[in-house]
Amino acid sequence: MQPLILPVLLASLWTVCTRAGDWCYQSQFTCDHQCNGPDKWNHANSNCGGKYQSPINIVTRKTLTDERLTPFQFNNYQQIFRGTIKNNGHTVVVGVPHLSTISGGGLPSTYKAVQFHLHWGKNGGPGSEHTIDGEQYPMELHIVHMKSQYNDLTTALADQEGVAVLGFFYEKSNSANRKYDPIINSLRSIKATNTNTSLLSISLTQLIPSEQNLTAYYRYKGSLTTPGCTEAVIWTLFENPIPLSMDQLRVFSELKFHDGNPMVETFRPVQPLNGRQVFRSGSAVILASSALLIATIATALGLSQPN
Known part of the structure; x- marks a missing residue:
């Protein structure tokens, strides 16, 4: 024995x-x-063992075109506001006045913005929550919205379609994105958990690609990506990434968890699809088809040239 x-x-x-x-x-x-x-x-929360969890890996060849996924209507996204940015021990979060709304885009209702937060890697390394064909981007932005008739997220999460999250990926750029200066500069003041600071005037519009570059996106139904993991989220993930320099990306890794260790790799691993279908906007498919058509024409022209 x-x-x-x-x-x-x-x-x-x-x-x-x-x-x-x-x-x-x-x-x-x-x-x-x-x-x-x-x-x-x-x-920590039994919902996190659910069947329709987020994030996921999007396999582009398995996505289906949904012609209902038309361009979004962004209302008051250009509205300037002065918010508070907080290190809550898991991420940085900024509350948003409930003036900015989204509609269209195949959504069943109008949704108003509540907050935005980010997920990142380590010193600019892989850090997005969702992946595209297995590729993990350096960082991911989530702008969280709830149906316009609700006054708080808790109530909205009781509705299976109560929350809509817009997800944006980031890519490394050779130059700094000056539109992000208010956020990047504020991070140095909130390195410790449960600290916050006032954010200089900012708008949601300045954080994301221009509206004409927001027609290509993916759609699926899932959950919050942190406990309680409630399965009440309509997810939209945009193809066009946001550029940030390596120096800007590294600043996020200078934040601290509550134990004083660097706040890095703040992403949940991808979850099983469990039979869910991921859809793609018609615009995304049209863009892809146009590229294919151009390539086909170019090839045909090349073949028709005399030797």
Whole structure:
């Protein structure tokens, strides 16, 4: 019986090490900081073990065109506001006045903006939550909206289509994106968890690509990507990424978790589709078809040239 003692002891130590109360990202988990990593989020909230969870990997060749996915109507997105940006221990979040709304785009209702937050990697490394054909971008922006008739997110989340999130990817750029200066500059003041600072005047429009570059997107139904993981979210993920320089991306990694360690790799791993269909806007398919048509014509012209 003695040879069994060591394996049993190691197993019990592993159980102690992985026992936790609060949820955390994988980058936070250590035996000194015992928390529920992403594979144990269902211990923190049972909804996280649901069937239709987010984020997901979008396999573009398996997406279907949905002609109802027309361009969005963005109302008051250009509205200037002075918000508060907070390090909440998991990300940075900015509350948005409920004046900016989205409609169209195949949505069943008008939705008003509530807040936006970000997910990132480590010093500009892979950090987006959603992936496209397995590619993970450096960072992802989520602008969270709720149906216009609701006054708070808790109520909206009780509706299976109560929340609509617009997701945007970031790409590395050789030059800084000056439209992001208000956010980047404020991060140095909120490195510690539960600190906040006033944000200089900003608008949602300045954070995202121009409206004419927002016609190509993906759509699916899923969940919040943090506990409680409520499955009440209509997801829209735009193809065109937002440029940020490496220096700008690195500033996010200077933020701190509550234990003082760098706030890095703040993303949930992709979740199973479990039979869900991902749709693609007609504009995205038209763009792809146009590119294919141009390539075909170019090839035909090339073949028709005399040797």
